[in-house]
Amino acid sequence: MDVSGGWERTARGAMLLGDDGGLKPTIFAEMSALAAQTGAINLGQGFPDEDGPFEVLEAARHAISDGFNQYPPGLGMPVLRRAIADHQERFYGLKADPDREVLVTAGATEALAATILALVDDGDEVVTLEPFYDSYGAIIALARGIHRTVGLRAPNFQPDHDELRSVVTDRTRLILINNPHNPTGSVLSRETLELVVELAHEHDAIIVTDEVYEHLTFGVEHIPVATLSGAWDRTVTISSGGKTFNTTGWKVGWLTAPNALLQTILAVKQFLTYVNAAPFQPAIAVGLGLPDEYFQRIASELEQKKDLLSAGVRGAGFEVSRPQGSYFVIADAGPLGFADAAALCRQLPELAGVVAVPVSAFVADEHKGEYASLLRFAFCKRVEVLERASAQLARLDR
Numbered sequence: 001m002d003v004s005g006g007w008e009r010t011a012r013g014a015m016l017l018g019d020d021g022g023l024k025p026t027i028f029a030e031m032s033a034l035a036a037q038t039g040a041i042n043l044g045q046g047f048p049d050e051d052g053p054f055e056v057l058e059a060a061r062h063a064i065s066d067g068f069n070q071y072p073p074g075l076g077m078p079v080l081r082r083a084i085a086d087h088q089e090r091f092y093g094l095k096a097d098p099d100r101e102v103l104v105t106a107g108a109t110e111a112l113a114a115t116i117l118a119l120v121d122d123g124d125e126v127v128t129l130e131p132f133y134d135s136y137g138a139i140i141a142l143a144r145g146i147h148r149t150v151g152l153r154a155p156n157f158q159p160d161h162d163e164l165r166s167v168v169t170d171r172t173r174l175i176l177i178n179n180p181h182n183p184t185g186s187v188l189s190r191e192t193l194e195l196v197v198e199l200a201h202e203h204d205a206i207i208v209t210d211e212v213y214e215h216l217t218f219g220v221e222h223i224p225v226a227t228l229s230g231a232w233d234r235t236v237t238i239s240s241g242g243k244t245f246n247t248t249g250w251k252v253g254w255l256t257a258p259n260a261l262l263q264t265i266l267a268v269k270q271f272l273t274y275v276n277a278a279p280f281q282p283a284i285a286v287g288l289g290l291p292d293e294y295f296q297r298i299a300s301e302l303e304q305k306k307d308l309l310s311a312g313v314r315g316a317g318f319e320v321s322r323p324q325g326s327y328f329v330i331a332d333a334g335p336l337g338f339a340d341a342a343a344l345c346r347q348l349p350e351l352a353g354v355v356a357v358p359v360s361a362f363v364a365d366e367h368k369g370e371y372a373s374l375l376r377f378a379f380c381k382r383v384e385v386l387e388r389a390s391a392q393l394a395r396l397d398r
Contacts, residue, residue, distance in 0.1 A: 001065060004248060006221045006368055008125055011377040015134060018201050019325060023324070026047045027044075027134065027317060027357055027358070027361035028044065028134075028357065031044035031045065031345065031355050031387055032193075032355075032357070033350055035088075035349065036357040036392040037354075038349035038350070038355075039353070040353045040354055040355045041110070041278055041350035041353060041355065041381075041385060041388065041392070042271075042350070042355045042356040043309075043354055043355060043356055043377045043378045043379070043381065043389055044051070044218065044356050044357040044376075044377075044378065045357075045378065046243075046326075046328065046380060047248045047250075047332070047378075047380070048093070048244055048246040048248070048380045048381070049381050049382055049385060050285070050382060051245050051246055052103020052245040052246035053245060053246075053287065053290065053294065054084075055192060055286055055290065055310045056247065056283050056284070056286055056290075057283070058285035059202070059282055059285075059287075060279050060280055060282075060283035063278070063279035063280070063281075063282045063283060065223070068112060068227065068278050068279045068281075068282060068302075069110075069279060070324070071274070071275050071278065072275050072276075072277075072278045072281055073182070073275070074262050074266070074270060074274070074275060074371050075099075075103055075104065075286075076102070076103060076104020076105075076254065076275075076281060077281040077282060078098070078099075079091050079281070079282050079285045079381060080120045080252075080254075080281040080282065080284060080285040080288075081098040081099070081102040081254075082105055082285070083286075083288040083289055083290065084096070084098065084104075084254050084256065084286070084309040085097070085098040085101075085102055085256075086104050086236055086288070086289070087258060087288040087289075088117065088224075088237075089271045090223050092227050092370070093227065093229060094226055094232075094256070097259070098296045100259040100262070101256055101257060101259055101262060101271065102254060102255070102256050102259060102263055102290060103254060103255050103256075103257075103265065104252065104254050104281060105253045105254060105255060105269060105273075105276075106242050106251045106252075106272070106273040106277070107242060107251035107252065107253040107389055108210060108238050108240040108242075108253040109135055109252075109253070110240060110252075110253065110269065110272055110273055110346075111238040111240075111254065111265075111269075112135065112136070112139060112176075112208070112210060112238060112252050113139050113142075113272060114175075114265050114266075114269035114272055115207075115208055115236050115238070115255065115265050115269045116139045116142075116143050116145070116174065116176075116268075117139065117142065117143050117268045118170065118264045118265045118268040119145040119173060119174060119208075119264065119265070120140065120144075120145040120174060120205060120265060121143075121144070121145075121173070121229040122144040122145075123144070123145070123175075124143075124145045124146065124171070124172075124173035124174075125145065125146045125147075125148050125171045126140045126143075126145045126146070126147055126149050126171060126172070126173060126174045126175075126176055127149070127150065127167055127170045127172055127174070127175045127176065127205075127319055128147065128148075128149055128150075128176045128177075128178070128179065129149065129150055129151075129152050129159060129177065130149035130150065130151050130180060130274050130361050130362070130363050130367065131152065131184060131359055131362030131363065131371065132149065132178070132356060132363070133178060133182050133183075133184050133210070133362065134361065134362060136176060136178075137364075140308065141266050145173070146166050146171075146362075147389070148172075149167070149364065149367075149397075150163050150164050150362075151163065151367065151370070151396060152181070152184055152186060153370070154292045154321065154332070154374070155259060155322075157181065157184035157186035157193065157321070157330075158186060158188070158189065159185070159188075159201070161191075161192070161195055162195075163179050164192075164195060164199065165195075165199065166206065167198040168200075168203055169179050169203060169250075169311070170201075170203050170204070170310050172199075172203050172205045173204050173205060173206065173209050174205060174207075175199065175200055175205050175206070175208070176178075176197055176208045176209075176210070177193075177196060177207065177208070177209045177210070177225060178209075178210040179193075179209060179210070179222070179225075180211075180213040180214070180216065180217055180222065180324065180325030180326045181325075181326065182213070182326050182327075182328060183326075183330065183357070183359055183362050183376040184321065184323070184328070184330055185321065185323020185324060185325055185326045185328050185330065185351045186323070186324055186325075187217055187220045187222065187324040187325045188376050190223055190225075190228075191374050192351055193223055193225050193228055194228055196225060197228050197229070198247075199233045200231075200234055201230060201234075201267070202395040205234070205235065205237040206234050206235070206261070206278060207225055207231065207234055207236070208235075208236045208238065208394035209224065209225045209226070209235065209236070209237050209238060209282040210239075211224060211237060212238070212242070212243050213243055213325050213326040213327070214239055214244075214251075214297055215243075215244050215295045215299060216243060216244070216277065216296060216298065216302055216323060216325055216327070217299060217342040218299065218306065218323045218324055218325060219303075219324070224237055225237070226271070227314060228258070231259055231285070234256065234258075235257065235330070236255055236256075236257040236261055236265070237255060237256045237257065238254070238255045239253065239254060239255075239289055240252060240253035240254065241253070241284040241288070243291055243327070244287065244298065245284065245287040245390065246272065247280070247283075247287075249279055250280040250283075251276060251277060252276075252280050252281060253335070254282045260395070276320075276339055278355070290318065298333045302327075302379070302380065304383075305379045305380070305383065305386055306323060306329060306379045308379070308383065308386050308387065308390070309329060309379040309386045309389065309390060310322075310329050310378060310379075311390070312386065312387075312389065312391070312393055312394070312395060313329065313331045313377060313390070315390065315393075315394060316336075316390070316394050316395075316396045317335055317336045317392035318331035318332055318333060318335065318336060318375075319331065319332040319334070319335055320332075325378040327378050327379060328376050328377065328378055328379070329374070329376070329377050330359060330374055330376055331356075331375045331376075331377060332373050332374055332375075333373050333374075333375060335388045336372040336396055338373060339373050340373070341356075341359065341360060341371075341372060341373050341374055341375045342358040342360055342361070342372075344358075345357060351395065351396060351398055352393045352395050353392045354389050354393055356375040356376060356377050357375065357376045358374070358375055358376075359371045359374035359375065360372055362376075374378035
């Protein structure tokens with residue numbers, strides 16, 4: 001541990017192991033299984049309970065009927081690669097060559113895995129924000145990298161710039177930024193993103209951005225790091241269609257990057273899934289071409305759900321964050337007398353018929369105490385489900 005608050009985790013991958021030394025399930029698997037066993041409302045895992053737009057679903061049906069059921073090209077189908085490049089230019093003014101700078105992957109998770117495994121060598125440091133999506137730590141460990149973090153702390157969950165400067169060093173190989181951020185729902189400011197670019201140049205690091213919630217922000221602008229001056233040549237931008245089109249089970253993701261970086265990543269990706277989701281690729285291409293109104297509507301509807309669940313959780317006695325994006329709201333159980341959110345999450349199905357996830361599952365063992373009373377609730381559910389969950393959570397304050 002150093003005074004910067006950053007932490008190190010060796011390649012043994014301790015976060016992957018249970019007390020018996022065997023691989024342990026993720027917190028999402030544990031909580032989802034608990035929801036299934038008890039019949040509780042699952043607000044732990046971030047998946048919608050409504051289908052995506054008709055045009056996208058229908059395009060998948062047609063693709064299956066039209067015979068798009070065999071291996072697609074290794075880079076991804078041309079129709080989807082073009083749609084991704086067009087999307088980047090349409091929304092952000094980024095010009096990516098669909099034949100040289102776009103790669104289709106099995107969700108954003110594979111894009112992250114292939115990128116980290118391709119670019120990190122034994123002992124290289126990878127800087128992430130903390131809390132961090134659990135696969136980050138696991139993949140960094142598999143790459144035999146050293147994981148260092150910059151803390152995001154309540155109530156605003158924004159990084160301290162001095163801490164960020166102290167954690168990024170000449171040993172840093174990747175700066176991995178999740179924006180909008182899971183689990184906190186924060187959206188990083190332009191000033192923070194500009195600092196990331198500055199530090200990447202100063203220390204010759206590569207920036208990797210996980211932007212799967214890019215269209216799901218509430219009253220704030222999403223700024224892709226790659227749009228900033230000096231960023232494109234050293235940035236791998238990752239996203240997916242699952243969150244934007246309510247198709248998380250399709251696992252269609254992508255990355256855009258300069259060709260030299262992309263080819264290095266492809267060399268690893270081809271030995272992971274090789275290719276995937278042939279009939280879903282043209283369907284996601286249809287989704288990326290939907291009118292602006294669609295993208296505005298999904299953010300607006302999700303914001304209403306966020307407000308609904310936040311009010312319910314607050315009414316149950318929790319202190320509640322104000323997320324700027326993503327699927328999630330953070331609640332502090334301290335005011336209800338629960339100091340251990342992990343223990344509370346295992347009791348919630350009995351106490352309130354609801355499942356959540358403890359934020360401590362997203363942090364290193366050394367820092368779990370800082371987040372011990374915090375829970376993450378997902379609001380990407382039907383309105384009637386959120387209303388019922390809110391009513392059931394009210395039992396906690398009686």
